[in-house]
Structures are given as structure tokens and as C-alpha cells.
Amino acid sequence: MLKKKDTPNLAGKRIVHIINNFKTGGASRIVVDLIERLPSNYNHTVVTRYNPIPQNYIGVEVLEYCDEPTQTQVKRLIDSLQPKLIHIHWGTMWSKEDSTWQWYYAFLRSLS
Numbered sequence: 001m002l003k004k005k006d007t008p009n010l011a012g013k014r015i016v017h018i019i020n021n022f023k024t025g026g027a028s029r030i031v032v033d034l035i036e037r038l039p040s041n042y043n044h045t046v047v048t049r050y051n052p053i054p055q056n057y058i059g060v061e062v063l064e065y066c067d068e069p070t071q072t073q074v075k076r077l078i079d080s081l082q083p084k085l086i087h088i089h090w091g092t093m094w095s096k097e098d099s100t101w102q103w104y105y106a107f108l109r110s111l112s
Contacts, residue, residue: 012041013084018107020089020100021050022062027089032057034087045081049103068103074110086111 015038017031035044044060051064065073078086090104 012043014043014045014081015085015087016078016081016083017044017046018086018088018104019046019048020103022046022048022056023050023052024056028057031087031089032060035060045083047077047107049100065103068099068106069110070106071110074107078111 015034017034019027019031022028022031031046038044046060046062048062048064049066051062055062063077069077088104088107
């Protein structure tokens with residue numbers, strides 16, 4: 001469970017975390033650890049392909065893109081959030097047949 005923090009400073013810097021799923025534990029826990037341990041003047045948004053209902057971690061903004069996002073969707077997202085840092089939590093265990101790498105690639109292609 002994400003610890004309740006002070007009300008975020010909306011004028012602070014935004015970090016966007018891009019991760020395949022935001023389930024309990026594993027890579028999601030690493031993202032939560034970063035959110036909990038960075039100074040409170042950072043705002044965080046998690047962008048994920050899968051966010052379970054009910055959400056496993058509360059107190060963090062999570063945006064779900066189940067399908068591969070278009071370049072226009074990624075551009076709108078980045079323009080609206082204006083992050084100072086984008087953290088992409090990438091794994092290497094996917095095959096060519098798995099659509100996970102394509103989901104990540106849609107972000108990478110649009111951000112480059």
C-alpha cells in the first residue's frame with residue numbers, strides 16, 4: 001500500500017513512470033519505492049497497460065492504456081503532463097509474438 005504523503009506541490013516536477021502492469025510487487029513495487037522515497041515536491045504519474053481493479057496501490061495517479069497507444073495519444077499525454085523525467089521500466093523476457101514490446105515501442109518511438 002502506498003503511504004499517504006503530504007498534499008503534492010502541483011508546481012513541482014513531474015515524473016512519468018511507464019510500466020507494463022501495475023500489479024502488486026515486482027517492478028511495480030520498485031516504482032512505488034521511488035514514489036515513496038523521492039522528495040514530496042515531485043508529482044508522479046504511472047502509465048501502464050494494465051491496472052487491476054481494485055487498484056493495488058492507492059495515492060498515485062495511474063493512467064491505463066490497454067491497447068498500443070498511437071503517436072498522437074502519446075504526444076497528447078506528454079504535452080498534458082509535461083514531465084521533467086520519464087522512467088521506463090523495461091523487461092527483456094518478451095518474445096517477438098508477445099505484444100508487450102510493441103506497447104513499449106509505441107512510447108519509445110513517439111518520445112524519440
